[in-house]
Amino acid sequence: MRMKKPVTDRVVEICHDPHEAIYFAKDTKSGLSVLRHQDSARLRAMCDRIGWQVIEGGTERAKD
Helix, strand or coil, rough: CCCCCCCCCCCEEEECCCCCCCCEEECCCCCCCEEEEHHHHHHHHHHHHHCCCCEHHHCCCCCC
């Protein structure tokens, strides 16, 4: 039996924080950082697996 992808309406933007050398997924509605990882490809794969829609972002500092 094949697992279905979870259906969510979360859209995230992958951004890079050069000061901490990490990538983070920022929720486009709230602006909050919801997931972080050192490898952008791994972060994108994690977001895809969760079912989040990913858009390409830029370099900025995470506001925690």
